[in-house]
Amino acid sequence: SQQGEEDPQALSIQEGENATMNCSYKTSINNLQWYRQNSGRGLVHLILIRSNEREKHSGRLRVTLDTSKKSSSLLITASRAADTASYFCATELQGGSEKLVFGKGMKLTVNP
Amino acid sequence: DADVTQTPRNRITKTGKRIMLECSQTKGHDRMYWYRQDPGLGLRLIYYSFDVKDINKGEISDGYSVSRQAQAKFSLSLESAIPNQTALYFCATSDTRTPNQPQHFGDGTRLSIL
Numbered sequence A: 001s002q003q004g005e006e007d008p009q010a011l012s013i014q015e016g017e018n019a020t021m022n023c024s025y026k027t028s029i030n031n032l033q034w035y036r037q038n039s040g041r042g043l044v045h046l047i048l049i050r051s052n053e054r055e056k057h058s059g060r061l062r063v064t065l066d067t068s069k070k071s072s073s074l075l076i077t078a079s080r081a082a083d084t085a086s087y088f089c090a091t092e093l094q095g096g097s098e099k100l101v102f103g104k105g106m107k108l109t110v111n112p
Numbered sequence B: 001d002a003d004v005t006q007t008p009r010n011r012i013t014k015t016g017k018r019i020m021l022e023c024s025q026t027k028g029h030d031r032m033y034w035y036r037q038d039p040g041l042g043l044r045l046i047y048y049s050f051d052v053k054d055i056n057k058g059e060i061s062d063g064y065s066v067s068r069q070a071q072a073k074f075s076l077s078l079e080s081a082i083p084n085q086t087a088l089y090f091c092a093t094s095d096t097r098t099p100n101q102p103q104h105f106g107d108g109t110r111l112s113i114l
Helices: none
Strands: A005-007 A010-014 A019-024 A029-037 A043-050 A055-058 A061-066 A071-076 A085-093 A100-102 A106-111 B004-007 B010-013 B019-025 B031-038 B042-051 B054-057 B065-070 B073-078 B087-094 B109-113
Touching: A005 A085, A010 A019, A019 A085, A019 A106, A029 A061, A029 A071, A043 A055, A043 A061, A043 A071, A071 A085, A100 B042, B004 B087, B010 B019, B019 B031, B019 B087, B019 B109, B031 B073, B042 B065, B042 B073, B054 B065, B073 B087
Parallel strands: A010 A106, B010 B109
Antiparallel strands: A005 A019, A019 A071, A029 A043, A029 A085, A055 A061, A061 A071, A085 A100, A085 A106, B004 B019, B019 B073, B031 B042, B031 B087, B042 B054, B065 B073, B087 B109
8 A cells, every 4th residue: 555645646836836745644654755756767855854853944845744644745935847847755664674665746847 | 866877778578578677876875676667656666675685575576586786786687578567667776874864766767568
């Protein structure tokens, strides 16, 4: 069964707007990670938040983690056309030999 | 990530053929992984290796085998390919000497089985 589920599955916004993506998961985690995938390319790591952290920033990215609700959100501020990609959340499960379980991904389109 | 190189990038082959996908890394990471990506299903783990002497099955290992020839090389084989193994395959690495580290992906191999 899928551990992480991104929501929404697709999002289309205008350049300059903020984009928020949500991820829910089912079991206890060591950390939660967000990745980006451009069409035809491999996944690129964006940001990692540990289970004892609540918020983390990296440039235009802001990630929050609520372990009580088993959910995370990724906010991209002031979006650019180059942010158009698929985004995946991945969870490293507790006691899971440091494997990652990926969600199905969500497609973000930023229109110029 | 140019530090994780997958070959070939694209492959078309016929049902029943044996296929090997190769992955090499220059990152010095101890762990290597093979994933499969299908539309709408995200990434699913096929096999992973903690070091040269350690191989572990992932979520969907049936029909696949792997070999960790060296710390830097991890190959995936399909002994007798079938059409439902048509997918995008990714190799990834991670450094587990410190906790909470991300994985680093190659650019993938697009495999089509006719």
